[in-house]
Amino acid sequence: MTKKNHIKKAAKIIQDGGLVAFPTETVYGLGANALNPDAVIKIFEAKQRPSFDPLIVHICDIKDIDCLCLNVDERVYKLAKRFWPGPLTIILPKKDIVPDIVTSGLSTVAIRMPAHDVALQLIDKAGCPIAAPSANKFGKLSPTKAEHVMKQLSDVDLIIDGGKTTVGIESTVISLSPAGFKILRPGVITEEEIEFIIPRDNSIKINDGSLVSPGLLKSHYSPIKPLSIFKDGDYYPESKKIGYLAFQKNNLTLHYSTVEILSEKGDLKEAAVNLFGALHRLEDSDVDMIVADPVPEVGVGVAIMDRLRKASYTKNEKY
Ligand code: AMP
Ligand code: MG
Numbered sequence: 001m002t003k004k005n006h007i008k009k010a011a012k013i014i015q016d017g018g019l020v021a022f023p024t025e026t027v028y029g030l031g032a033n034a035l036n037p038d039a040v041i042k043i044f045e046a047k048q049r050p051s052f053d054p055l056i057v058h059i060c061d062i063k064d065i066d067c068l069c070l071n072v073d074e075r076v077y078k079l080a081k082r083f084w085p086g087p088l089t090i091i092l093p094k095k096d097i098v099p100d101i102v103t104s105g106l107s108t109v110a111i112r113m114p115a116h117d118v119a120l121q122l123i124d125k126a127g128c129p130i131a132a133p134s135a136n137k138f139g140k141l142s143p144t145k146a147e148h149v150m151k152q153l154s155d156v157d158l159i160i161d162g163g164k165t166t167v168g169i170e171s172t173v174i175s176l177s178p179a180g181f182k183i184l185r186p187g188v189i190t191e192e193e194i195e196f197i198i199p200r201d202n203s204i205k206i207n208d209g210s211l212v213s214p215g216l217l218k219s220h221y222s223p224i225k226p227l228s229i230f231k232d233g234d235y236y237p238e239s240k241k242i243g244y245l246a247f248q249k250n251n252l253t254l255h256y257s258t259v260e261i262l263s264e265k266g267d268l269k270e271a272a273v274n275l276f277g278a279l280h281r282l283e284d285s286d287v288d289m290i291v292a293d294p295v296p297e298v299g300v301g302v303a304i305m306d307r308l309r310k311a312s313y314t315k316n317e318k319y
Helices: 003-015 037-047 064-068 074-083 117-126 146-152 191-195 251-255 268-284 301-312
Strands: 020-022 029-033 056-058 088-093 108-112 172-177 180-185 227-229 242-246 258-261 289-292
Touching: 003 020, 003 029, 003 117, 020 117, 029 037, 029 117, 064 108, 074 088, 074 191, 146 268, 180 191, 227 301, 242 251, 242 268, 258 268, 268 289, 268 301, 289 301
Parallel strands: 056 108, 088 172, 227 289, 242 258, 242 289
Antiparallel strands: 020 029, 088 108, 172 180
């Protein structure tokens, strides 16, 4: 089947209330008609996602914001002009047309325009906004290839294979207060880049341990094997088969039988692209546990460390 026919078939499934897994530039999404509560409930069931975790609604035209959201101010259009289509999700007050199940009962909705021609064509052909979280079981590794979706989900009407995703980690999520924006989830678009466009709300402390956004749990994005973030001098028993997730090429890789290098030359964007693919391979290998290098917490390194900490949470009692 050609890509065009796939999209036509997928759009029909969305219109009929079914589920389609499709590529975006971040990770693969599991999509349903965002305006149809019966369709959206299937996403929660297929992912075993708790109902308190709201979904991101994907649009293909900036004008669609006004159909879904209230009080859209100038800042939103500035951000959209700079970053959309792209990996930035903005939380905005919702209109009644957005069903409560999409937002977990919140009065706000998360909106994004993905930078992927398959995703954009699918939304356009379906003729409705598409609610789509990552196409994996809740709390597990995000999919950056169609095979990763097949590995985890069975209740999907169609999976569109668009190859490996080009960004590799989930979108940056921000909320807006009158004073400015705050980051709820770090992603490849950094705080500094956003601050270049609109002011930051300095009154809010992030990373103070409180739950800043529903669904942002301490444990998330976890491989089925225990994962520890490597500290220099750490010792791991030889009885265990250990997989090593290295940030870049280094001599330690010689000591492990199973190694994944995120970026030979230590490029953070490249590391982000490869992160989930490498974790999927390690999870599928015969290792008993995974040790991961920390990466520098600058730029997209902030988002990579966020994912690694969540992947290691509750499993950091080593072995
Ligand atoms: P994902 O699982 O990648 O679809 O990401 C969705 C995440 O966006 C959720 O887990 C929340 O953390 C965040 N989110 C979605 N909607 C809202 C909202 N209305 N308010 C705050 N955070 C939200
Ligand atoms: Mg997810």
